[in-house]
Every structure is written in C-alpha cells, then in structure tokens.
Amino acid sequence: PNGPWFSSTTSVDGNYMGDGYFFYPGPAVNKPLSSLRLETIRDGIEDYELLYRLNELVRARPDAAAETVALAREVLKVRPPVSKNLREFDRDGKHMDAERRVIAELIGKLSQ
Numbered sequence: 001p002n003g004p005w006f007s008s009t010t011s012v013d014g015n016y017m018g019d020g021y022f023f024y025p026g027p028a029v030n031k032p033l034s035s036l037r038l039e040t041i042r043d044g045i046e047d048y049e050l051l052y053r054l055n056e057l058v059r060a061r062p063d064a065a066a067e068t069v070a071l072a073r074e075v076l077k078v079r080p081p082v083s084k085n086l087r088e089f090d091r092d093g094k095h096m097d098a099e100r101r102v103i104a105e106l107i108g109k110l111s112q
Contacts, residue, residue, distance in 0.1 A: 057110035
C-alpha cells in the first residue's frame with residue numbers, strides 16, 4: 001500500500017511475519033484497516049460479556065421460570081454444536097450465531 005508505512009509482511013531477513021498484526025495500512029494514508037484477527041478477538045470479548053451477563057442473571061434470579069434457568073445453565077456450559085473441544089467446534093459460525101440469539105433471548109427473559 002501507498003503511505004508512510006513500511007511493509008508489514010516481511011522482516012529484515014525476508015521471512016514473512018505478518019501473523020501477529022491487528023491492523024494493516026489502508027488504501028488511504030493514515031486510515032488503517034482492521035484484521036480478521038482483531039475482529040475475531042472483538043467477537044470473543046463480546047461473547048464473554050454476554051455469557052458473563054447471563055451468568056449474573058442466573059445467580060440473581062433463582063426465582064425465575066425453571067425452564068429458563070435450566071436452559072441458561074445449559075448454555076453457560078457451552079453446548080457441543082458450538083464447541084465439543086479445542087479441535088471440534090463450529091467452523092462456519094452458524095451454531096454460534098444461533099447460540100448468541102438464544103443467549104440474548106435468555107438475558108431478555110431474565111432481565112424482566
């Protein structure tokens with residue numbers, strides 16, 4: 001890219017080293033572009049915040065409907081379609097998106 005940046009993909013000895021970058025030079029000077037890595041980290045932080053909030057509500061609302069609390073506790077364990085282990089997980093995001101909707105609905109129900 002044009003601009004005041006040096007190449008972010010090569011080191012002094014010519015080896016590629018761009019894997020750790022969170023943003024890259026954009027097409028306009030002084031307008032960086034976020035990386036997929038940075039956006040994925042942001043998504044993970046947002047997921048953590050949703051799960052944290054759901055957990056807080058489950059603890060604060062033991063009097064809520066038993067079915068709602070049971071589902072919330074199940075979701076907080078991270079269900080297998082989202083992630084079975086570190087090697088088997090939702091690779092296209094469909095299950096995670098569906099789980100986010102469930103979490104949002106549970107937060108809504110438990111917030112009333």
